[in-house]
Amino acid sequence: MRGGLVASARLLPRPLVRWFLQRRAQQDINENMSGGKKVKIIFVLGGPGSGKGTQCSNIVEHFGFIHLSAGELLRAEINSGSENGTMIDTIIKEGKIVPSEITIKLLQEAIIKGGNDKYIIDGFPRNEENRVVFESVINISPEFVLFFDCSEEEMERRLLGRNQGRSDDNIETIRKRLKVFVESSLPVIEYYESKGMVKKIDATKPAPEVFEDVKAIFTHMA
Ligand SMILES: Nc1ncnc2c1ncn2[C@@H]1O[C@H](COP(=O)(O)OP(=O)(O)OP(=O)(O)O)[C@@H](O)[C@H]1O
Ligand SMILES: O=c1ccn([C@@H]2O[C@H](COP(=O)(O)O)[C@@H](O)[C@H]2O)c(=O)[nH]1
Ligand SMILES: [Mg+2]
Numbered sequence: 001m002r003g004g005l006v007a008s009a010r011l012l013p014r015p016l017v018r019w020f021l022q023r024r025a026q027q028d029i030n031e032n033m034s035g036g037k038k039v040k041i042i043f044v045l046g047g048p049g050s051g052k053g054t055q056c057s058n059i060v061e062h063f064g065f066i067h068l069s070a071g072e073l074l075r076a077e078i079n080s081g082s083e084n085g086t087m088i089d090t091i092i093k094e095g096k097i098v099p100s101e102i103t104i105k106l107l108q109e110a111i112i113k114g115g116n117d118k119y120i121i122d123g124f125p126r127n128e129e130n131r132v133v134f135e136s137v138i139n140i141s142p143e144f145v146l147f148f149d150c151s152e153e154e155m156e157r158r159l160l161g162r163n164q165g166r167s168d169d170n171i172e173t174i175r176k177r178l179k180v181f182v183e184s185s186l187p188v189i190e191y192y193e194s195k196g197m198v199k200k201i202d203a204t205k206p207a208p209e210v211f212e213d214v215k216a217i218f219t220h221m222a
Contacts, residue, residue, distance in 0.1 A: 029111055029138070037117040041140050044122045045189055046148030048177040049155035049162070050203045051210060052122045055148065058211045059120055063218045066114045070124035073106040074098055093167050095176030097126045097184060100133040108138060120146075127184040131191065145192040146217065148203035148210070152178055 029039055042065070044052050056067040074092065078085040084102055091098050103124060111119060121142075125131035135141070159174050168177065192198050201213050 029108070029140075039111065039140055040118050041142050042120045043124065043142045043145045043192075044120050044148070045125075045145055045185065046203060047150060047152070047155050047181045047185075048174065049157075049159040050148035050150040051158075051207060052148055054207055055203075055210060055214050056120050056122045059214065059218060062215065063118075065118045065120045066116045067120050067122060068107060068110050068114070069122040070103050070107065070126070071122075073110060074103065077102075077106060089167070093173060095168060095173045095180055097130070097180065100130050103130065104134055104137055107134075111138075125188050126180075128187060128191070131188050142192075142197065143221070144217075145189065145198045146214070147189050147198050147200045149200050150203040154204050 044056055046052050053069060056069070059065055060067045071092075074088050078089045078092075088098055088102065103126075107121065107124065125134055155178065156171075156174055159169050160171065162169050168174070189198060199217050201210060201217075203210050
């Protein structure tokens, strides 16, 4: 059925396909969320090793959000043996960014499956294209963007000591990821900054201190 839809979508003008996908994503998300409340999304951004995953776990525990890590969803896709797995694996090892349609489809499915009305999306959008396609397909603006600001030396030190068996935690890939962060991801943060939507946290401090600052933001939000 989905294959048939994809085949017929190729024959339609692009704006019409985009409108159709947007409508369907929005309906899917609204039909599947709990209690009929509007879905709230917070983007959690920062360089590799800035502590996004660590702080997202704390946010889940204290504030009842569902944590969606785009990187984790992509790694799960590799491990599921999906047809895109090899391509995603290669991109991650090169520290590059996976095409938007793949990541957004995984996020969309996870939001629907989550059935909650509050999500923290960790490590996405990673570039301007991610941001624009997410806005047009999912059609939800983030409440705000949490930005973990950390020095490159500290991020590199943390990643080299992470020891979780990740294929991208080696010095060659780490350096590439840091470069991609500066060139492609920082402009996304600057875009949201220009809209007054960024809450910046000093993430170089020890994790419990960082969480105190995170807590202050989420407590005010509730
Ligand atoms: N504030 C901190 N001080 C020292 N170490 C930290 C801090 N926060 C996290 N760490 C450690 O640094 C490593 C990277 O943290 P984490 O996985 O949360 O980063 P991340 O931003 O999610 O990275 P990535 O983008 O690679 O997924 C982990 O080993 C974690 O335990
Ligand atoms: O939106 C995204 C998120 C991640 N990637 C790729 O995955 C790795 C690891 O991501 P983490 O957030 O550090 O877990 C990242 O370097 C990218 O290669 C992506 O392409 N798009
Ligand atoms: Mg992470």
